[in-house]
Amino acid sequence: MIVRITLEIALGKEFDYEVPSEFEERIALGSRVKVPFGTRQLMGVVTALPATSSFPVLKPIIDVVGQGSLVTPKVLDLARWMAAYYCCPIEIALKSVLPVAVRRDREGWKKQLHIRAVEPTGQVPALTERQAALRSILQQWKELPLQEFLKLTRSTAATAKKLEDAGVALICREVMERDPHAHEHILPSEPLALNQEQARAHAAILAAMNQKEVQQKPNVFLLHGVTGSGKTEVYLQAIDHALSQGRGAIVLVPEISLTPQTVERFKARFAVGKRATLVAVLHSHLSDGERHDEWHKIREGRARIVIGARSAVFAPVDPLGLIIVDEEHEHSYKQEEAPRYHARDVAVVRAQKEGAVVVLGSATPSMETYHHAKGGKYHLLEMLSRADDKSLPWVRVMDMRGEGRHDKGIPILSQQLKEAIDQRLEKREQTMLFLNRRGYASSLQCPQCGYVAGCPQCSLSLTYHRRQQRLRCHLCGHDERAPICCPVDTCRSAEIRFAGVGTERVEDTLARLYPTASIRRMDSDTLKKKEDYKRILTEFRQGKVDILIGTQMIAKGLHFPNVTLVGIIYADLSLHIPDFRAGERTFQLITQVAGRAGRGEVEGDVYVQSFTPFHPAIQYARRHDYVGFYEQEWEFREQTSYPPALRLALVTLRGRQEAKLKLSADHLRQAIEGATQDIQGFSLAGPAPAPLERAENHYRYQILMRAQRMSRLSARLAGVMDSMRLPQGVKVSIDIDPVNLY
Numbered sequence: 001m002i003v004r005i006t007l008e009i010a011l012g013k014e015f016d017y018e019v020p021s022e023f024e025e026r027i028a029l030g031s032r033v034k035v036p037f038g039t040r041q042l043m044g045v046v047t048a049l050p051a052t053s054s055f056p057v058l059k060p061i062i063d064v065v066g067q068g069s070l071v072t073p074k075v076l077d078l079a080r081w082m083a084a085y086y087c088c089p090i091e092i093a094l095k096s097v098l099p100v101a102v103r104r105d106r107e108g109w110k111k112q113l114h115i116r117a118v119e120p121t122g123q124v125p126a127l128t129e130r131q132a133a134l135r136s137i138l139q140q141w142k143e144l145p146l147q148e149f150l151k152l153t154r155s156t157a158a159t160a161k162k163l164e165d166a167g168v169a170l171i172c173r174e175v176m177e178r179d180p181h182a183h184e185h186i187l188p189s190e191p192l193a194l195n196q197e198q199a200r201a202h203a204a205i206l207a208a209m210n211q212k213e214v215q216q217k218p219n220v221f222l223l224h225g226v227t228g229s230g231k232t233e234v235y236l237q238a239i240d241h242a243l244s245q246g247r248g249a250i251v252l253v254p255e256i257s258l259t260p261q262t263v264e265r266f267k268a269r270f271a272v273g274k275r276a277t278l279v280a281v282l283h284s285h286l287s288d289g290e291r292h293d294e295w296h297k298i299r300e301g302r303a304r305i306v307i308g309a310r311s312a313v314f315a316p317v318d319p320l321g322l323i324i325v326d327e328e329h330e331h332s333y334k335q336e337e338a339p340r341y342h343a344r345d346v347a348v349v350r351a352q353k354e355g356a357v358v359v360l361g362s363a364t365p366s367m368e369t370y371h372h373a374k375g376g377k378y379h380l381l382e383m384l385s386r387a388d389d390k391s392l393p394w395v396r397v398m399d400m401r402g403e404g405r406h407d408k409g410i411p412i413l414s415q416q417l418k419e420a421i422d423q424r425l426e427k428r429e430q431t432m433l434f435l436n437r438r439g440y441a442s443s444l445q446c447p448q449c450g451y452v453a454g455c456p457q458c459s460l461s462l463t464y465h466r467r468q469q470r471l472r473c474h475l476c477g478h479d480e481r482a483p484i485c486c487p488v489d490t491c492r493s494a495e496i497r498f499a500g501v502g503t504e505r506v507e508d509t510l511a512r513l514y515p516t517a518s519i520r521r522m523d524s525d526t527l528k529k530k531e532d533y534k535r536i537l538t539e540f541r542q543g544k545v546d547i548l549i550g551t552q553m554i555a556k557g558l559h560f561p562n563v564t565l566v567g568i569i570y571a572d573l574s575l576h577i578p579d580f581r582a583g584e585r586t587f588q589l590i591t592q593v594a595g596r597a598g599r600g601e602v603e604g605d606v607y608v609q610s611f612t613p614f615h616p617a618i619q620y621a622r623r624h625d626y627v628g629f630y631e632q633e634w635e636f637r638e639q640t641s642y643p644p645a646l647r648l649a650l651v652t653l654r655g656r657q658e659a660k661l662k663l664s665a666d667h668l669r670q671a672i673e674g675a676t677q678d679i680q681g682f683s684l685a686g687p688a689p690a691p692l693e694r695a696e697n698h699y700r701y702q703i704l705m706r707a708q709r710m711s712r713l714s715a716r717l718a719g720v721m722d723s724m725r726l727p728q729g730v731k732v733s734i735d736i737d738p739v740n741l742y
């Protein structure tokens with residue numbers, strides 16, 4: 001038997017080994033093996049089982065880890081596709097497919113001692129009275145962890161050992177499964193009656209799931225449903241159908257919405273009650289051990305529903321019936337390191353390979369997805385009213401240009417928003433205020449000499465954190481004491497002051513305006529511990545908090561019936577990012593945040609403060625008009641040849657020496673131009689300094705490419721990178737379908 005193996009170290013090659021007969025039974029595609037490599041022993045993954053090898057002499061493998069394989073052959077195939085499409089070596093793609101926790105060279109199970117009652121062979125030995133009593137307790141339990149037995153019977157390990165010696169008990173090591181959610185108590189939920197729009201969507205998805213023959217094009221639905229339209233209930237009933245077909249389902253949610261609230265809704269339907277099935281949850285807060293165990297539950301087919309963030313798209317569910325990508329427009333589905341995959345796009349490819357159906361859900365679909373739906377590549381399902389017939393919140397746009405008074409500058413809250421908060425406090429209703437910038441102020445400036453405190457390592461200004469009196473870089477984490485006067489030697493002015501607003505400053509302002517109100521702030525500065533998030537949200541739900549201020553953490557997924565007012569402090573913030581998607585992001589953000597209002601009995605109000613109140617992104621969001629926004633945005637994308645009109649690939653070069661970097665970038669451009677002549681619609685811009693010119697002490701240059709289709713361009717870029725020798729200290733990354741251009 002011969003195996004082809006990808007080693008864990010980055011070599012971009014595969015190697016053949018021989019399998020000694022004693023291992024043959026345990027070897028399958030995806031098995032982890034230990035092999036000799038030069039003078040070392042390395043771990044690898046079996047990626048093929050070739051009948052013959054072109055190498056005359058093969059070394060034997062040393063060991064096989066675990067029983068069977070942790071990855072399905074179908075997912076291995078997906079890894080190959082990823083490597084080719086996203087221009088990365090196969091071993092990098094495999095690392096995403098198999099999490100670290102299950103790639104270890106040990107098995108990774110936690111084991112503990114159990115004690116089990118056994119019938120003695122032959123004559124029953126003479127037992128003391130105490131021993132006989134212990135034996136009868138053990139017989140009732142049949143088997144239990146030794147520690148629990150000792151506690152229960154108030155006995156010692158020595159006593160237990162005597163039972164074993166007498167032949168009436170057996171002490172052995174058993175695998176103990178860690179369950180990160182063992183202490184939850186969840187009440188089962190029953191399927192809800194669907195309204196007309198939900199029922200139509202449900203029927204279309206089920207019809208696709210019932211199709212027997214393999215489909216030529218991917219079976220993808222865009223479920224465009226306004227906030228509160230009841231998308232989750234449609235997901236739940238579609239999952240139920242997958243289970244009834246004997247297949248499993250993967251639910252992807254953005255890491256940020258992987259809250260206890262979300263997970264509970266799925267568990268309440270499937271994990272408790274009569275037909276309980278295991279629901280595996282994969283998120284970044286799991287310990288390695290917990291992740292290992294969740295993974296095994298899935299691989300062994302015990303957990304057939306998986307909920308998780310981005311990387312859960314690789315969960316070894318088999319057979320797979322359904323993948324749901326909730327909030328499909330979210331940028332956190334894109335991995336910002338190699339392999340730079342987009343989980344939504346990987347989901348579509350995986351589903352097609354495995355004959356599954358994909359449902360992409362959003363109130364604000366990405367331009368790309370809606371474009372596919374309009375063009376007929378995906379099926380469009382619309383749910384444009386809220387599930388319980390509640391109306392969408394009333395959105396008012398505040399023109400902040402008129403709010404400034406010449407003596408005091410522009411206030412953080414407009415007069416109208418202040419009055420609206422007053423009313424809510426009187427009526428004991430709740431308010432959420434949103435600002436996507438943490439810290440106190442976005443920069444520290446000297447009005448005398450024009451000095452701005454910048455990061456020594458990045459081309460960014462430092463954010464002022466007042467509580468700690470620190471200046472921090474939100475990119476590289478650089479942290480220094482805030483100066484009390486201008487640090488420029490020739491100036492030393494004491495008038496140095498901060499500019500721009502962050503959540504900390506909003507909190508201070510509110511505390512001054514409403515001294516008796518209970519106010520909480522939620523951003524990564526206030527959430528230091530794992531439990532903080534849950535604690536603040538629980539306080540808010542219980543009505544102990546009047547005003548919740550937060551960054552994007554409070555923008556999505558949360559459902560609080562008593563929130564009747566939502567304020568967006570500075571809606572223009574996302575308009576100013578140097579990216580062609582700035583308008584799209586702003587529209588999405590306002591719509592998502594506004595969706596938090598009016599989820600209960602009382603209708604909701606939304607106040608959007610802006611310095612560019614007539615910007616289309618803001619105006620379309622005010623009218624809840626997604627299609628209007630899409631159409632005007634499409635015109636802009638078509639004129640400027642940005643996605644979805646054309647596809648993008650971005651090459652970024654990084655290095656400490658700018659001249660050397662620039663030279664490498666020029667060489668790379670020539671090589672790319674030479675290799676891409678026949679690609680349809682191909683064009684190239686750059687090399688030019690990236691919008692973020694310097695980060696963590698490295699200069700950054702970019703080459704931006706456009707093409708009609710991506711797969712051929714990916715292959716050519718991979719070829720160029722293989723043949724190109726870059727000087728030391730210059731690093732290159734390739735980003736296919738980038739979502740961040742800075």
Ligand SMILES: [Zn+2]
Pocket residue numbers: 446447448449450451486487488491492493
């Ligand atoms: Zn100065």
Ligand SMILES: [Zn+2]
Pocket residue numbers: 455456457458460473474475476477478696
């Ligand atoms: Zn920095």
